Amino acid sequence: MDAPRTPLADPDFRRDVLAGLAAPIRAIPARWLYDRRGSELFEAITRLPEYYLTRTETALLERRCPDVARIAGPGQAVVEFGSGASVKTRILLAAIAPSAYVPVDISGDFLRDAAASLEEDFPGLPVHPIEADFTRPIELPAELAALPRLGFFPGSTIGNLIPSTGVDLLRAMRRTLGTGAWLFIGFDRVKDPAELLSAYDDSAGVTAEFNSNLLTRINRELDGDIPLDAFRHRAVWNEKLSRIEMHLEAAREVAFEVAGTPFAMAPGETIHTENSHKYGERDARLLLLAGGWTPVEEWTDEEARFALILAKSEPARSAP
Numbered sequence: 001m002d003a004p005r006t007p008l009a010d011p012d013f014r015r016d017v018l019a020g021l022a023a024p025i026r027a028i029p030a031r032w033l034y035d036r037r038g039s040e041l042f043e044a045i046t047r048l049p050e051y052y053l054t055r056t057e058t059a060l061l062e063r064r065c066p067d068v069a070r071i072a073g074p075g076q077a078v079v080e081f082g083s084g085a086s087v088k089t090r091i092l093l094a095a096i097a098p099s100a101y102v103p104v105d106i107s108g109d110f111l112r113d114a115a116a117s118l119e120e121d122f123p124g125l126p127v128h129p130i131e132a133d134f135t136r137p138i139e140l141p142a143e144l145a146a147l148p149r150l151g152f153f154p155g156s157t158i159g160n161l162i163p164s165t166g167v168d169l170l171r172a173m174r175r176t177l178g179t180g181a182w183l184f185i186g187f188d189r190v191k192d193p194a195e196l197l198s199a200y201d202d203s204a205g206v207t208a209e210f211n212s213n214l215l216t217r218i219n220r221e222l223d224g225d226i227p228l229d230a231f232r233h234r235a236v237w238n239e240k241l242s243r244i245e246m247h248l249e250a251a252r253e254v255a256f257e258v259a260g261t262p263f264a265m266a267p268g269e270t271i272h273t274e275n276s277h278k279y280g281e282r283d284a285r286l287l288l289l290a291g292g293w294t295p296v297e298e299w300t301d302e303e304a305r306f307a308l309i310l311a312k313s314e315p316a317r318s319a320p
């Protein structure tokens with residue numbers, strides 16, 4: 001008799017993996033890289049010498065949050081989109097005298113932990129966690145109705161999205177935060193491809209492990225038998241689309257099953273697992289404008305590796 005098959009597997013994960021492996025260009029959405037182990041590996045990536053992003057952005061925040069405080073003014077309800085309550089959140093909150101903190105995340109467990117640790121560090125600051133998918137407009141709690149709002153979206157997370165989806169997200173954030181709100185957002189800049197490639201293919205092999213962990217997860221949660229040694233981590237700079245792509249490349253002919261479905265790949269074929277878009281100065285501003293946000297101020301490090309932009313949602317108008 002067959003043993004029961006992974007009854008707890010997430011049906012969305014199953015659907016995305018089966019569809020992604022069967023597609024003519026194989027691709028699995030990047031969000032599935034972040035299981036417990038994947039999140040730990042990403043944390044390790046942020047400390048790698050080659051991965052300049054986190055270090056650069058954190059230093060920029062330390063230096064520039066006082067400017068944000070001066071421009072936006074005190075008493076903002078800070079709405080953070082995605083895994084919040086990080087070191088970066090604390091830098092912002094410590095600098096701007098906020099009236100409330102609203103972390104929004106799809107994972108309720110994560111949110112509750114994050115909210116609790118933040119309340120300890122900022123006694124007296126009202127914290128209103130919201131468990132929701134922030135790619136859609138969200139109704140904010142009534143207590144926040146009268147407060148000015150500042151959205152926070154650091155980490156170059158916007159870079160995970162293709163530009164059209166990124167614009168949809170910016171528009172959803174505008175709906176959530178309303179006219180007159182601020183958005184403080186981080187963009188990774190276009191730079192020498194060699195520097196980008198080493199950030200996504202580090203010498204210690206941590207990014208390779210982060211990428212391959214997706215196969216381990218598929219094998220565990222979706223009853224797969226993918227031989228890990230048949231795949232190599234590949235980071236590619238796509239000049240036309242201005243992005244780093246992560247792929248898992250078949251090193252030889254390989255056949256495997258996932259959830260009872262057979263797949264075969266030829267040597268050199270890949271599974272596309274993540275995009276990380278890089279934006280020039282004007283590119284980032286144009287993306288924000290397309291999403292309904294007017295850039296007001298921006299800051300970058302000495303080498304212009306990373307940019308923080310403070311933008312405002314102004315009343316819609318089509319006339320000049």
Ligand code: AVJ
Pocket residue numbers: 045053155156157159160199200207274275276
């Ligand atoms: C979390 C999406 C910002 O694109 O740099 C790092 C993820 N992937 N190394 C990025 C990532 C491989 C990261 N983001």
